[in-house]
Amino acid sequence: xxxxxxxxxxxxxxxxxxxxxxxxxxxxxxxxLFWYVQHPNxxxxxxxxxxxxxxxxxxxxxxxxxxxxSETSFHLTKPSAHMSDAAEYFCVVSGSRDxxxxxxxxxxxxxxx
Amino acid sequence: DTGVSQDPRHKITKRGQNVTFRCDPISEHNxxxxxxxxxxxxxxxxxxxxxxxxxEKSRLLSDRFSAERPKGSFSTLEIQRTEQxxxxxxxxxxxxxxxxxxxxxxxxxGPGTRLTxx
Numbered sequence: 001x002x003x004x005x006x007x008x009x010x011x012x013x014x015x016x017x018x019x020x021x022x023x024x025x026x027x028x029x030x031x032x033l034f035w036y037v038q039h040p041n042x043x044x045x046x047x048x049x050x051x052x053x054x055x056x057x058x059x060x061x062x063x064x065x066x067x068x069x070s071e072t073s074f075h076l077t078k079p080s081a082h083m084s085d086a087a088e089y090f091c092v093v094s095g096s097r098d099x100x101x102x103x104x105x106x107x108x109x110x111x112x113x
Numbered sequence: 114d115t116g117v118s119q120d121p122r123h124k125i126t127k128r129g130q131n132v133t134f135r136c137d138p139i140s141e142h143n144x145x146x147x148x149x150x151x152x153x154x155x156x157x158x159x160x161x162x163x164x165x166x167x168x169e170k171s172r173l174l175s176d177r178f179s180a181e182r183p184k185g186s187f188s189t190l191e192i193q194r195t196e197q198x199x200x201x202x203x204x205x206x207x208x209x210x211x212x213x214x215x216x217x218x219x220x221x222x223g224p225g226t227r228l229t230x231x
Contacts, residue, residue: 044222103155
């Protein structure tokens with residue numbers, strides 16, 4: 001069985017400060033993990049993807065995430081927030097054996113001027 | 114590559130009516146997925162196709178829901194006898210299966226169809 005938990009439903013940071021969006025997962029098998037972003041009235045866009053290669057994954061728009069098996073975490077970070085980063089972010093787990101795709105409930109990122 | 118498109122973008126219907134949504138995937142993609150997203154929640158998997166074969170259906174997909182992908186290209190999702198609880202955003206995604214039989218391939222999402230059942 002698989003599950004994904006996004007630990008914060010809302011995160012607010014000031015422009016120019018670091019961003020941390022937390023995600024923990026549970027999977028019986030070696031998972032693939034994704035982060036997607038959803039801007040208002042736009043489709044989901046893939047930020048980055050982990051599939052058992054390098055544990056530190058770099059994505060678009062300066063985002064990156066680190067896969068930590070011992071902590072079952074896949075937190076999303078960005079060194080310096082920009083106003084355009086304000087959106088909903090989803091952590092996704094996909095199993096390699098049971099073919100289930102599970103989305104987290106999302107974290108809404110607010111950027112303060 | 115024009116991306117995944119969905120039609121209509123918005124649909125308002127009365128309870129008990131039937132509705133049909135269309136999804137056009139990225140042209141060379143062989144996998145197509147349907148999700149439902151309600152307010153404040155992440156997308157929930159409904160079903161997916163590999164070419165024209167429907168390989169999996171979620172428990173969320175009641176017998177009022179049916180999806181087809183007759184020629185392995187576009188797909189339709191029909192909801193019969195709509196209920197107010199069906200109000201949601203219906204998302205379509207597509208991917209190219211590179212090899213193996215897993216769902217680890219990257220999915221590209223359309224803008225969604227927002228359904229409101231009055």
